[in-house]
Amino acid sequence: MKLFYAKASPFVRKVLVVAHELGLFERIELLSAAAHPINRDANIRAQNPLAQVPTLILDDGTMLADSRVICEYLDHLGQGGFFPAPGPARWTALTAQSTGDGLLDAALLCVYETRVRQETERSPAWVAGQREKIVDALAQIEAAAPAFGERVDIATITYGCGLGYLDLRLPDLGWRERAPAAAEWYARFGARPSMQATRPE
Template sequence: MKLFHSQTSPFVRKVMVTALELGLAGRLERLPAAAHPVNRDAAIVAQNPLGQVPTLLLDDGTVLADSRVICEYLDHLGQGGLFPPAGPARWAALAAQSTGDGLLDAALLVVYETRVRAESERSAAWVAGQHAKIESALQRIEAAAPGFGSRLDIGTITYACALGYLDLRFADLDWRARFPAAAAWFEGFDVRPSMQATKPA
């Protein structure tokens, strides 16, 4: 299997953490990629019309895009249980994944708005709106974190990658000081070998 990879993409990190937890990382050949919202990477586009990372190329020629799809495929391949079977645990894990992905979507839109657009084209109201989504998601994680314990599933993996991305790109948010339960949980989860091995350089 081949994975279009970017060291700083939180969605790629989510896939790699999943692969490491399942013991599948050694089966992934990482292809360097330069995904960009404007200057798209032709090598990725040739396989995935959206030109995004992560994109996974299976040995039979099948192309899987979107971290949610790729992670579920890897979980099926590794029979890992990171996606629980139908029932309350599954819906909780998927709901957490959705919230974590939404936080990341908002964070990436802020990064694109402030780093890719010319200053004259930027919208302060747009950036504020995305920051509001980040705050709401953090509030949700804060409320849920005391109940996480040692839970390991696609929801907690997504939350951890989202919080790690805030550390990388939004250090000025100082989220730990304002969300202590989330910070305490993340401190314990972040020492997992899968998280340490995928820290952005």
């Protein structure tokens, strides 16, 4: 398998954490990519029309895109059980993943607005709106965190990658002060070998 990736991408990190947890990492060849919202990487685009990371190319040439799809494929391949079987537990896990992904989407939009757009094109109101989404998602994670324990599933992996990305790109948000229970949980979860091995530099 081949994975188009970027070290700083939290969605790529999700995939890599799952791969490490399932013992599949060594089966994946990492292809460095220059994913960009405007200047799209032609190498990724040749495989994925959206030219986004992560993009996974299977051994038979099949292309899988989007961290949610790739993580579920890897979970199936490695028989990990990170995605519950159809039923209430699955819908809960997928909804939690969606909340974590939404936090990441909002954080990325803040980064794009301040790093990619020209200063004259930037909208403080846009950034404020995205940061408000992050704060609301944090509140939901904070409410759920006391029950996480030592769980490792698609919900906790997504949340962990989300909180790590806030450290990387939005440290001024002070998420630990806003979400102390989540911070206590993340101190343990972030120490996992899979999280340490995928820390963006």
